[in-house]
Amino acid sequence: MEPILTVERLSVTFDRYGQGLSRTGVSAIRELSLTVEPGRVTAVVGESGSGKSLLAHAIFHLLPGNARMEGTIFYDGAPLTARRAAELRGREISLIPQGVTYLDPMMKIGGQLRRGRRDVAARTRCREALERYGLGPEVEEMYPFELSGGMARRVLIASAVMDAPRLIVADEPTPGLDARAAKRILGHFRELAEEGAGVLFITHDLELACAAAHKILVFQEGRRVDEVPARCFQTGEGLTHPYSAALWRAMPRNWPEV
Amino acid sequence: MKHRLKFTARKLVRIALLLLGVSLAAFLLMDASPLDPLQTNVGQAALGSMSQEQAARLEEYWGMNTPPAERYLNWLRDALRGDFGTSLLYRRPVLEVIGQRISNSLGMLVCAWVLSGVLGVALGVLAGTRRGRWPDRLIRGGCLVVSSTPSFWLALLLLMIFSVWLKVLPIGFSAPVGTETAAVTLGERLRHALLPALTLSVTGAANIALHTREKVADVLDSDYILFARARGEAHIVCRHVLRGVALPALTLQFASVGELIGGSVLAEQVFSFPGLGQAAVAAGLGSDMPLLLGITVVTAALVFGGSLVADLLYGVVDPRIRRGEAKI
Ligand SMILES: Nc1ncnc2c1ncn2[C@@H]1O[C@H](COP(=O)(O)OP(=O)(O)O)[C@@H](O)[C@H]1O
Ligand SMILES: [Mg+2]
Numbered sequence: 001m002e003p004i005l006t007v008e009r010l011s012v013t014f015d016r017y018g019q020g021l022s023r024t025g026v027s028a029i030r031e032l033s034l035t036v037e038p039g040r041v042t043a044v045v046g047e048s049g050s051g052k053s054l055l056a057h058a059i060f061h062l063l064p065g066n067a068r069m070e071g072t073i074f075y076d077g078a079p080l081t082a083r084r085a086a087e088l089r090g091r092e093i094s095l096i097p098q099g100v101t102y103l104d105p106m107m108k109i110g111g112q113l114r115r116g117r118r119d120v121a122a123r124t125r126c127r128e129a130l131e132r133y134g135l136g137p138e139v140e141e142m143y144p145f146e147l148s149g150g151m152a153r154r155v156l157i158a159s160a161v162m163d164a165p166r167l168i169v170a171d172e173p174t175p176g177l178d179a180r181a182a183k184r185i186l187g188h189f190r191e192l193a194e195e196g197a198g199v200l201f202i203t204h205d206l207e208l209a210c211a212a213a214h215k216i217l218v219f220q221e222g223r224r225v226d227e228v229p230a231r232c233f234q235t236g237e238g239l240t241h242p243y244s245a246a247l248w249r250a251m252p253r254n255w256p257e258v
Numbered sequence: 259m260k261h262r263l264k265f266t267a268r269k270l271v272r273i274a275l276l277l278l279g280v281s282l283a284a285f286l287l288m289d290a291s292p293l294d295p296l297q298t299n300v301g302q303a304a305l306g307s308m309s310q311e312q313a314a315r316l317e318e319y320w321g322m323n324t325p326p327a328e329r330y331l332n333w334l335r336d337a338l339r340g341d342f343g344t345s346l347l348y349r350r351p352v353l354e355v356i357g358q359r360i361s362n363s364l365g366m367l368v369c370a371w372v373l374s375g376v377l378g379v380a381l382g383v384l385a386g387t388r389r390g391r392w393p394d395r396l397i398r399g400g401c402l403v404v405s406s407t408p409s410f411w412l413a414l415l416l417l418m419i420f421s422v423w424l425k426v427l428p429i430g431f432s433a434p435v436g437t438e439t440a441a442v443t444l445g446e447r448l449r450h451a452l453l454p455a456l457t458l459s460v461t462g463a464a465n466i467a468l469h470t471r472e473k474v475a476d477v478l479d480s481d482y483i484l485f486a487r488a489r490g491e492a493h494i495v496c497r498h499v500l501r502g503v504a505l506p507a508l509t510l511q512f513a514s515v516g517e518l519i520g521g522s523v524l525a526e527q528v529f530s531f532p533g534l535g536q537a538a539v540a541a542g543l544g545s546d547m548p549l550l551l552g553i554t555v556v557t558a559a560l561v562f563g564g565s566l567v568a569d570l571l572y573g574v575v576d577p578r579i580r581r582g583e584a585k586i
Contacts, residue, residue, distance in 0.1 A: 060488050064479070090490020102485035106501045106577065115491050143577040159489065 002077065003035035004167050004198035005059070010071035012054050012063060012222075025068070028054050029222040032071070036167065036198040041189055043201045043209035043230070045247070046219030052202045053098060055219075056171045059200075060095055061085040075167065090115070094165035098172045100152040103144040110140025113159050129158040133188070149176045157188060168192055169200045174208060186212035206233065206247050218244040262573055269569065273562040277555055281337075284554040285330050288547050333551060342555075343548035347540060352552035355537065360556075362432050363522065363533030366451035366458075371518055373455065374462030375511045381463065382470020383503065387495055389475055398471065401464040409521050413457040413528040420453060427453055430530035454525045454533075461521060462514050469510055470503055477502040508571055515564030519557050 010032045013025040029051045036042045046052050057063050059073060061082045073080040075088065085093070104112055113126045130139055133154040139147075147155060153173055160168055170189065174182040189212055193199045203209050209216050210233045218226040218241065226244040236254065239245045248254060308316075317323060324332075336343060342352035385397040404412070420427040428434070432450050433442040477483060477499050486498055523535035530536075534553060541550040573579045 057484065062484050062487055086490075088490075089488055095485065095488040097481065097485050097488070099481075101481040104482045104486070104498050104501065106505075107498070108577075112486075115489060116493065116497060143581060145578050146581060 001037045001039075003074075004038045004076055005034075005036040005080075005200065006074040007032060007034045007055075007059070008072045008074070009033055010055070010058060010069070010073065012051070012058055013068050013070075015066050015068070027222060028067075029058070032219075032222070032224050034217055034224065034227070036200050038166065038198045039193050039196055040214040041193050041199040041201050041212050043203060043213035043216045044219050045203060045206050045209045045216055047204055050219050051222040052204075052219060053171050056095060056169045056200075056202055059085075059169055060089055060093065091163055092165055093167045094160035094163070094169070096156050096160045096168065096170040096173050099175075100144050100147065100149070100156075102156065103152070105144050107143070108140065109142050109144070109147070109155055113140075113155075113162060125162055129162050130155070132161065133158050150181050153177060153181075153185060157185065161192065165197055167198045167200070169202070171202045172204065173201075174203065174205070182208060183211070206251060210234070218247060262570075265573070266566075266570065269566050273559070273566065276562060277558055278334075280558045281334070281551055281555050282330065284551055285326075285333070285547070288542075288545065288550055289326050289329075291545060333548070337551075337555070342552040345541070345549040345552075346546045347544045347549060352548050355549060356534065356552055356556055359532065359534040359537045362531070363526070363535065365447065366432075366455045366531070366533065367518060367522060369451060370455040370458035370462065370522075371511075371515070373459035374466060374514065374518075375507070377459065377463040378466025379470050379503070379507050381467040382507075383474055383495070383499065385467065386471040386474025386478065387499070389478075394471070397467060401468050404460055404464040405468065407461075409457060409461045410524040410528055412460065413454070413525050416453050416457055417528065432532055450531070454522070454529045454531050457525045457528075458518055458521050462518060465517075466507065466510055466514065470507055473503050473506050474499055505572065505575055508575065509568045512564040512568030512571070516561040519561060 010029055011027060012029040013027045016024050016026050032055065034042065034044070044052055044055065054063065054067070058069055059080070061080075063069055075084070075093070078084070080088075103109070110126060113129065114122045126140065127137055130137070135151065135154055135158065139151065139155065144152065153176075157170075157173065160170075168189075174185055177185065186208060189199050189201055201209065201213055206216075210230050213230045216226075216228055216230050216233060217224050218228075220243050225241040226239060228238050228240075228244070233239075233248055233251075236245070236248045239248055333343065340353075342356075344350065345352050345355050348355050381397050381401070385394040388394045417429065421429040428450050430450075432447065434446055434450075480502075483494060483498055486494055491497065519535070522533060523538055525531070526533045526535040527539060534557065537549065538553045538557075540546070541553060
């Protein structure tokens with residue numbers, strides 16, 4: 001299957017200014033390659049600080065000003081340049097960010113989801129997107145601080161599906177949710193994939209990745225150390241790297257009996 | 259709503275206490291001043307030609323022989339009833355003098371206040387959205403220079419440029435010399451108020467611009483701007499940055515009333531502008547206790563009122579406070 005997204009040898013480095021004029025590059029992502037196929041959920045698993053959010057932001061060409069990016073990203077067969085990304089953002093590629101801090105605290109939810117459009121079509125789509133995740137129209141009139149953690153997550157997902165995207169990048173969409181709510185959200189991702197979108201699901205929770213993804217990439221300190229079908233983590237077979245084997249052993253169900 | 263009323267009531271009580279403290283402090287300072295009100299207000303010659311008896315009667319009349327505590331309490335009792343006494347310098351009721359001075363200053367102060375706010379926010383947003391590039395460096399450099407320049411020096415500089423060299427603006431006063439008050443046109447008043455207003459607003463605008471720039475930079479670095487971009491939003495500045503900057507700018511604007519009034523004392527002195535600030539200086543130097551206390555209380559009330567308005571507006575503008583309260 002033709003991938004919708006291909007990342008080739010992506011590196012992200014930060015300039016650090018040391019004493020005097022010395023400048024050193026601190027690399028946060030090193031030579032990372034991955035593919036996301038349409039209709040499938042690809043999970044990236046890595047611990048906190050391993051560069052997962054940077055990967056997500058790099059795909060959207062939204063890295064912080066002091067970051068430098070190397071490597072190539074292909075979207076739908078053509079290079080995803082900064083200009084092309086700017087055109088596709090919010091139309092074909094959607095980000096589901098990490099938390100409620102990604103919503104403007106001074107603006108009502110409805111206004112944020114509609115992005116300034118006031119026409120009937122936009123209103124309808126906004127209402128439908130919220131409805132799809134069990135949120136009533138009253139949520140449109142709320143400010144972010146009035147949402148519970150679970151509602152905020154669902155609002156963020158709703159904002160991603162407003163425009164029927166072909167690629168969805170979800171950056172840790174489940175922390176703070178209880179197991180049932182998390183399962184439901186994973187179900188949503190599967191559903192989005194079944195509708196034909198490619199989903200890149202970023203998480204630090206291997207268990208969740210196994211439950212939701214078709215394919216799992218293990219990420220350590222900005223490098224991809226393993227790429228396996230999700231079922232490998234059921235049995236522990238096919239894991240090539242000691243780090244992913246250690247991750248597997250750390251899963252509660254694989255704890256040795258005592 | 260109930261919450262807000264309680265909040266306002268608490269603030270008002272605080273302001274009343276602060277006014278009491280400020281008036282007491284001003285009274286004590288004036289009382290400790292070595293200037294003799296008799297000498298400064300009657301004049302050397304008149305005092306010399308006065309008989310011992312006359313002088314003693316004047317002292318009695320001005321209450322110079324009453325103990326300070328009693329004098330303050332007398333003043334306070336009258337002030338609470340709305341009688342701020344009679345100015346020694348102008349021989350008219352203090353409130354009348356203040357009213358007239360305020361009517362001179364007010365237009366100028368309001369102009370300066372509005373101008374500094376608008377200019378400051380506009381420059382701050384411009385600099386913040388072009389961080390590190392030349393508009394930013396230019397604006398930041400300019401603001402740093404202006405805010406580290408004493409305002410009286412700035413006033414003199416403007417005076418020299420516009421009044422002495424270019425001769426386009428009057429050198430001082432609030433109206434042309436030798437014209438009857440009734441005959442002064444609005445245009446002439448504006449021309450006379452322009453330089454002091456400009457002095458005050460330039461200093462104020464520099465501060466507001468620097469603060470606004472920092473806030474704009476913070477907002478632009480925030481998560482929610484990144485997400486707005488990720489959703490392909492256009493008009494990020496109008497939709498999100500201005501919204502995020504509005505609150506701190508508003509607070510700053512109302513908090514700047516104090517600096518503005520403080521600055522007006524010097525600026526009015528330089529431009530011989532017969533406003534409240536100049537009257538304050540005259541009252542201080544002339545040992546005009548009733549007038550000085552009156553001015554102190556009125557300006558302090560303006561300053562505290564400004565910060566009260568800022569607090570209340572915060573509650574109106576910030577949904578977190580407005581909605582949060584409604585739930586309590
Ligand atoms: N603006 C930045 N400047 C310097 N270093 C940064 C910046 N943003 C992120 N980093 C570094 O990049 C690394 C990866 O961050 P991030 O992608 O947020 O991790 P994760 O999402 O996996 O928890 C972290 O070690 C962090 O310190
Ligand atoms: Mg992260």
